[in-house]
Amino acid sequence: MQIKVTINEKMMELEAPYDEFLMDTLRRYGFLSVKKGCNTGSCGLCTVWLDGKPVLSCSVLSVRVNGRNITTIEGVQKEAREFADFLVKEGADQCGFCSPGFIMTVLAMKRELSNPTEEDIIHYLTGNLCRCTGYQGQLRAIKKYLGVV
Amino acid sequence: MRIVNQPISKIDGMDITTGKPVYTDDLAHGHELAVKILRSPYAFARIKAINLEKASRIPGVECILTYQDVPKTRFTMAGQSYPEPSPYDRLILDEYVRYVGDEVAIIAAVDEKAAEKAMKLIKVEYEILEPVLDFEKAIGHPSVVHPEGDVTVNMDIGMDKTKNIASSCKIEVGDVEAELKNSDVVVEGTYYTQAQAHAMMETYRALTYFDHNGRLTIVSSTQIPFHVRRIVARALQIPMGRVRVIKPRIGGGFGGKQTASVEVFPALVTLKTGKPAKIIYDRRETFACTTSRHAMRITVRLGADKEGNIKAIDMQALSDTGAYGEHAPTVFAVAGYKTLPLYGKARAVRYMGHAVYTNKMPAGALRGYGVTQGTFALESAINELAAKLQMDPAELREKNIIREGDAHPVLGETPEGKPVVLASSALDRCIKRGKELIGWGEKYPRKVVSDTKVRAVGMAITMQGSGIAGIDTASAVIKLNDDGFYTLLLGSTDMGTGSDTTMAQIAAEVLETTMDKIIVHAADTDISPYDTGSYASSTAYVTGNAVIKAAEDMKKKIIEAGAKLFGVDSEEIEFDGEFVRAINKHQSLSLDEMARRLISGEGKLQLVGTGTFGGDTSPPPFIAGFAEVEVDTETGKIDVIEYVAVVDCGTMINPNLVRIQVEGGLVQGIGMAMYEDVKYSERGKMQTDTFMQYKIPCRKDIGKITVDFEPSYEPTGPFGAKSVGEVVINTPSPAIAHAVYNAVGVNIRNLPITPEKVIMGIMEKK
Known part of the structure; x- marks a missing residue:
């Protein structure tokens, strides 16, 4: 099927089989930041924004995004690098495989929550798994980035 | 120290976190054959017949391979220094399937859909056998997991496969029974640890192709490129010189990628078809068809006097290695070797038992490598001893x-x-x-x-x-480039830990330079110096020592080359990382200027520093x-x-x-x-x-x-x-x-x- 979408502020026409998920379509079209970590919508690695809201692209059928806005980390590089700098300074980047999805969730959280507490942050990010860091360094980075004491 | 012991950011951090295409699948060009595996639905069975007639008629199917199409030389997927202690007990595909998920056929097609469609149409006739599922009943079970006669071992590992014993081990110092008899207090407990999964975020994957020299190139998310080269060469029965392994960025390993779980499958497809191939395990296959931690049962007996002086430690262990013996003897032994010395005051210590075959997913290397299992048992027993002695467990430890x-x-x-x-x-x-x-x-x-x-x-x-004493080694090569910066070539495999960065820190420290002057390259078996790989807690210690040696060698060569350019003896040369000075002549040359002159017609000298290290302890x-x-x-x-x-x-x-x-x-x-x-x-x-x-x-x-x-x-x-x-x-x-x-x-x-x-x-x- 042909779908028309805006990806990272560019209009695109994509061919996607009716049973293909957005994550596979995006990778097929070269948005290689999008990673797959599970097959069950459990890990958060494939997070992109759909109309500005974080979604698991492994659980969204491509045909359902016709006419909508997709943002991947390729589209928000400046902002992503600002946060990544905090993450890397904590040493909390580690293998990096979960980072694009994680960063997309962090940036969405920044837009959605004002003055979040530590508890709010942990709750918002619960769906983003990481096996390397034990989450503590990520939390330190977020708190510094958001200026949360 | 200026650079070592500093919290320097990971050199690849900004790029891997912001989505740069640097992992195995990102490097595929998109036209590789998709490789899928048909897996056994039975825990133990013999394949009587496979009918590929309907499956091979699916458009897009390139090849379907069965046990009849693979070399008959058994090998191990365990990434260990040759000669591996792990038994050579597997074929790429075997007539026997030994766990639910064991490989039955390899399907390669133009895309995943075609491969999956074909997979469903393969008809397999099995002779279903009674599986060994309880590892505590494996020894002497009527079913023998490896009945075949051609399993070989490189050394005596105490295998008795007719009894499903993959390996045996005994470490003993002093007379444990006598010391226990003389103890005022004895505690005994039996502890079980489960077959933990690595659950690294990037599942197992590899892509393979023939390069312009007809050599089989494997791009793999692996901790052990040099071992993969040797394992694949043996499994496919081709010379090692025909195989090249490239490790890009890795999305986590935790020991899982110290076993070459997937590389042989696309490699065989490329060998048979001449075409590029790619395999990506989904999360289910990663959980159920690779390796896990060895589940273990350890019975501990501790003897102590009334004051809490530990006199004897006895650990009797049984380890479940599953269907194949990857890392079975070594994980088993390490559970004793790295726990018994903790309580140095004990007069007698013993650790012994077996790793057994069962019809479950094979176990392998996982962070901790047996020590995690041994520590749970021993430390739990120590805490129970403290309770029995009515003693503060911290004090009991401080004493012993x-x-x-x-x-x-x-x-x-x-x-x-x-x-x-x-x-x-x-x-x-x-x-x-x-x-x-x-x-x-x-x-x-x-x-x-x-x-x-x-x-x-x-x-x-x-x-x-810290590394495996007397066995594993690492090498480092440092090259001085023509603008005064260095390339540090490594065979170690940063799987996210940041070892590329820490190795660069060590090189920069010794060479008295800054981090931006060190370019790290790792790992490519055609280019990198030999390194057993990043496992066994080795990289900081083993590769780190090799980097020091290589950097010191480079420093010495810079001084020698400076002496030659100035026409003086080496003793009259000073190098501070930036400038080479002839002390008495009041002449100096910047490193970048010197590097340019060295590689020119004037110098005709490429400076390369090398270092190899292997730990004695x-x-x-x-x-x-x-x-x-x-x-x-x-x-x-x-x-x-x-x-x-x-x-x-x-x-x-x-x-x-x-x-x-x-x-x-x-x-x-x-x-x-x-x-x-x-x-x-x-x-x-x-x-x-x-x-x-x-x-x-x-x-x-x-x-x-x-x-x-x-x-x-x-x-x-x-x-x-x-x-x-x-x-x-x-x-x-x-x-x-x-x-x-x-x-x-x-x-x-x-x-x-x-x-x-x-x-x-x-x-x-x-």
């Missing part, structure tokens, strides 16, 4: 632990035949500091919070090694771990309130990266302790094969994590460093079990420590 300067025969033997001396340890300080941080004095053993909630603390200590890092938990006495629910770990890993090459290693390892350890349960169906199918069933900790599951350091100085380590990557996972299971005991008086000896087990224990007590 090995200390810096103590010799212990299980640590190894010197060339003169004497027991190796522990050259560095701050374990005593780690215990002291940990007690302060957790508030041991006020909190031990418990505080009743309400009618239904009790808070309590528990503890455990552990050690590991394997210096242990130490940790004292402390858990505070809250137990709900009505439901058995356990919350970790705080986990404190105080670490002695010698000098920290990069304090930030070390801290994250510790935090990440602790959380992986908490997962093993409390959440990560492995369940099989009655017929031997793994049921916990997705993140829905196999729960790794999320942000809400772990409580507060407090990490501190009490560094010793390891004289053989690079700048005094020891390893940190594995030791970090060992303490949570025994410390949390101890805290639960202190809270409600229930000893959980079977991991994971679930609310069900705790509440059952509470009810049994009533």
Whole structure:
């Protein structure tokens, strides 16, 4: 099927089989930041924004995004690098495989929550798994980035 | 030190976090054949017939390979130095299938859809055999998991495959039985650890193609490129010189990628078809068709006098290696070698038993490599001994632990035949500091919070090694480029740990230069110097020492080359990292200028520094771990309130990266302790094969994590460093079990420590 979408502020026409998920379509079209970590919508690695809201692209059928806005980390590089700098300074980047999805969730959280507490942050990010860091360094980075004491 | 011991950012950090296409699948060009595996639905069966007629007619199918199409030479997928201790007990595809998920056929097609369609149309006729599913009943079971006659071993590993024994081991010092008899107090307990999954975020994957020289190139998410080259060459029966292995960025390994679980499949497809091929395991295959931690049963007997002086330690172990023997003998042995020396005052120690074959997924290497299992058993028993002695468990440890300067025969033997001396340890300080941080004095053993909630603390200590003494080696090559910057060539495999960065720090420190002047390249078997790979807690210590040697060699060569250019003796040359000076001539040359002149017609000299290192000992890092938990006495629910770990890993090459290693390892350890349960169906199918069933900790599951350091100085380590990557996972299971005991008086000896087990224990007590 042909779908028309805006990806990272560019209009695109994509061919996607009716049973293909957005994550596979995006990778097929070269948005290689999008990673797959599970097959069950459990890990958060494939997070992109759909109309500005974080979604698991492994659980969204491509045909359902016709006419909508997709943002991947390729589209928000400046902002992503600002946060990544905090993450890397904590040493909390580690293998990096979960980072694009994680960063997309962090940036969405920044837009959605004002003055979040530590508890709010942990709750918002619960769906983003990481096996390397034990989450503590990520939390330190977020708190510094958001200026949360 | 200017650069070593500094919290320098990972050199690849900004790019890997912001989505640059640098992992294996990102490097595929999109036209590789998709490789899929048809897997056995039975735990144990013999293939009687395979009918490919309908399947091969599916458009787009390139080839379907069965056991009749593979070389008949058995091999091991374990990534270990040759000659591997792991038995050569597998073929790429075999007539026998030995667990649910074992490979039956390899399907390669133009896309995944075609491959999957074909897979469904393959008709296999099986002779179903009685599987061995309970590892405690494996020895002497009527079914023999490996009935074939051509299994070979490189050394005596105590295999008796007619009894399903993959390997046997015995470590013994002194007379354990006599010491136990003479002990005032003896405790005995049997402990079980589960087959934990690595659950790295990037699943297993590899792509293969023939290059312009007709050589088989494998791009793989692996910790062991050099071992993969050798394993694939043997499995495919082609010369090693025809294989090249490239490791791009890796999305986590944890030991899983120390086994070459997937490379042979696309490699065989490329060999047969001449075409590029790619295999990507989904999460189910990663859980159920690769390797896990070895599940173990360890019975511990401890003997002590009334004052708490430990006289004897006896550990009788049984390890479940599953269908194949990857890492079976070594994981088994290490569980003893890296636990027995902890209590150096014991007069007699023994560790013995077998690793057995079963019809379950093979076990392999996983962070901790047996020590995690051994530590749960020994440390739980030590805590039970303290309870029986009515002694503070911290005090019991302080009384008995090995200390810096103590010799212990299980640590190894010197060339003169004497027991190796522990050259560095701050374990005593780690215990002291940990007690302060957790508030041991006020909190031990418990505080009743309400009618239904009790808070309590528990503890455990552990050690590991740093590389494999006398076996594993690493090399480093440093090249001076024509603008005065260096390329550091490594064969170690940064799987996210940041080892490329720490190795660059070491090189920059020795060469007195800045981080931006060191370009790191790793790893490509055609280019990189030999390194056994990043496993066995080896990279900081083994590769780190090789980098020091290479950098010193480079420095020496810069000075020699400077002497030649100035026409003076080397002794008259000074090099400060930026300038080469002839002391007496008052002449100087910047390094970049000198580098340009050296590679020009004038100098005709490419400077290359090299270094190779292999450890004579394997210096242990130490940790004292402390858990505070809250137990709900009505439901058995356990919350970790705080986990404190105080670490002695010698000098920290990069304090930030070390801290994250510790935090990440602790959380992986908490997962093993409390959440990560492995369940099989009655017929031997793994049921916990997705993140829905196999729960790794999320942000809400772990409580507060407090990490501190009490560094010793390891004289053989690079700048005094020891390893940190594995030791970090060992303490949570025994410390949390101890805290639960202190809270409600229930000893959980079977991991994971679930609310069900705790509440059952509470009810049994009533």
